[in-house]
Each structure stands twice: as structure tokens, then as C-alpha cells.
Amino acid sequence: MVIAGIAEADWIALLLTLRLALISTVLLLVLCVPLAWWLAFTPSRAKVLIEALVALPLVLPPTVIGFYLLILLGPRGAIGGALESIGLTHLAFSFTGLVIGSMVYSLPFVVQPLQNAFQSLGTRPLEAAATLRAGPSDRFLSVVLPLTRRGFLTAFVLSFAHTLGEFGVLLMIGGSIPGQTQVASIAIYNHVEALNYGAAHGLSLVLLVLAFSLLLAVYALNRRFRLVGVVQ
Template identity: 70%
Template sequence: MMPISLSPQDTMALWVTFKLAVISTTILLVLCAPAAWWLAHTRWRGKVVVEALVTLPLVLPPTVLGFYLLLLLGPRGWVGGTLESMGFNHLAFSFTGLVIGSMIYSLPFVMQPLTNAFQATGTRVLEVAATLRASPLDRFFTIVAPLARRGFLTAAVLSFAHTLGEFGVIIMVGGNIPGQTQVASIAIYDHVEAMDYQSAHALALILVILSFSLLLAVYGLNRKFKVVGVGS
């Protein structure tokens, strides 16, 4: 096996990747929790449209999603153009643009586990808590969140691991700027293109080990939660 050694640029690419995964996953969990709760309990007939939109990134080619995000966030786009008219920089080829693209691309991996977890909690226990005058926030944080912890854990790990391997959306929205928007997947591609397989192997192996470890942890913890739930 080839020895694992990382150049400073590869180390920076890993750092950008981890930072992107942490930030996008954290924001997604905060924003998706109320949306998933609504989606799990609403009886609105248009719910199917929302579900289709949330799931769309799963079937849409990443380059297509990245292309339209580039148009939206670029200097001539609605978001990027508005920002520039206000004296700010547009978001294309920036780390902020990466976060936005990553969040949209990973949206199904957070929404679906949370929605399923909220549906499984039911409403009976919340109705009992309401009769005891517990506020909606108290009910969510003391009842819903603990009951849905498996869903939160699964959503967090899937989103984080999915972000580690993003390529198409990232290259379209952020480009390949070392230290700013170059992530590990793009660095691997650059190494393969330059026939530097040893450097590509080092980065790829780190991502494989990390992704496998994350999935192993979530399966193990979910099994532990299930056993505890049955035993209690």
C-alpha cells in the first residue's frame, strides 16, 4: 500500500471540506427541523408538491443543480445581482456559495430522516403534554426531540458524509480556488488528471475511512437507541 502523505494544499482542501460539512449540516438541521415537523403533520393537499421539491436533488444531476445555482448566485443572477446592487459581492465562486449549494444538494438527506422520525412520534404524547400546559417549545425540546433523536442523528451523519463527497454542485458553484472553494473531491480529480495517483489515493482513502466510520457509528448508535427503547 502506498504511504499516506498530504501536501499543504491537500490538507487545506480537507479543512475546507470539513468546514463546509459542519456548517451546512448545522444550518440544515436548524432550518429543516420545523419544516420537517410541518411536513410530517400537515394535511394540506399541496404537500406532495413540497415533498417532490425536497426530493428533487436526489434525482437531479448535480451539474444541472449547480448550473442554475451559478446563474442565481452569479453577478447577473437574481440573488447575486441584488447583492451587487447593494454594494456586496455576488456569491458565485465563494465559500458562502458552496454552503448554499451544499445545503440544497443535501436537503433530502436531512428532511427525510427528520420527517420520518416526527411521523413516528405520533401526537398522543403531545396532546397529554398540552393538557399539562406545556408550551409548544417545551413540548418540542423535552418530548419531540428526544423521541426523534435517531432521526436527528441519521440526518446529521448522512448530510455530513454526503457533503464530503460532493463534486458536481461544488465545481459549478464554487469553482476550484485553493484554500477557498477547493474541496477534497476536486483535489482528488486534479491529482488523477495530473497522473498523481499517490496523492489522489491519500485523499481518497481518508474520505473512505471517514465516511465508513460515520456510517458505522450511526448504525451502531441507532441499534443502541432501539435496544434502549425496547428495554424501557
């Protein structure tokens, strides 16, 4: 079945990609806020080490990350083996494995914008809120979130858009199982290998438009936030 010039299997791969991007990005935002906050304000000497580890996916080949994740999550790995020892299935070649791989590979795209936003905020607004007897959760929700919304928006869009184009990590950890681990980038690769350039072009064009639209939206919203800040 072909819809809008794109085969049904490719639409399934695209929807799987969008699902992966949304789940991994939301999980990263939840998990990375405390880490980014700690990196923004800690005087610890370990900060340099943690920052280097966070930035590692920016310089390592994706296949290297995918290889070690495959070893770790596979049936003989520390995590995969432990799961199998208690009667569960290892995480290699599964959607859960894709989520883990995507989160590792997109980690710096979430942590770094949040860290920069928190550092720009500083501690003075929080100290002022504390003098008004605002609790920690109230300070975060009513002070930190509104004043660092540009950082959160940038982190969300960069992570989401980055996941759309992931290939090496996902191929290593998930393979190419239609409907389960075959994301859009892998489907495009398969089409090119089969010399089916028309199908590769159709799916590539969808990803191109989607990624460009996301980046255009974040730049437009950031510009709007700057103008609102100047007016206020």
C-alpha cells in the same frame, strides 16, 4: 510540506471540506425542522408538491443543480445581481456559495429522516404533554427531541457524510480556488487529471475512512437506541 504522506494543500482542502460539511449540516438542521414537521402533519394538498421539490436533488444531475445555482448567485443572477447592486459581492466562486449549494444538494438527506421521525412519533405524546400544561417549546425540547433523537442523528450524519463526497454542485458553483473553494473531492479530481494517482489515493483513503466511520457510528448508535427502547 507533506504531513502523513499527504501534501499540505490537500490537508487544507480536507479541512475546508469538514468546515463546509459542519456549517451546511447545522444550518440545514435548524431550517429543516419546521419544514419536516409541517410535511409530517399537514393535510394540505401542497404537501405532495413540496415533497417532490425536496426530493429533486436525489434525481437531478449535480451539474444541473450547480448550473442553476451559478446563474442565480452569479453577478447577473437574481441574488448575485441584487447583492452587487447594493455594493456587495456576488456569491459565485465563494465559500458562502459552496454552503448554499451544499445545503440545496443535501436537503432531502435532512428533511426525509426528520419527517419520518416526526410521523413515527405522532401527536399523542404532545397531546399528553399539553394536558400537563407544557408549552410548545417545552413540548419540543422535553418530548419531541428525546423521542426523535435517532432521526436527528441520522439526518446529521447523512448530510455531513454526503457533503464530504459532493463534487458536481461544488465544482459548478465554486470552481477550484485553493484555500477558498477547492474541497477534497475537487482536489482528488485535479490529482487524477494530473496523473498524480498517489496523491489522489492518499486523500481518497482519508475520505473513505472518514465516511465509513461516520456511517458505522450512526448504525451503532441507532442499534443502541433501539436496545434501550426495548429495555424501557
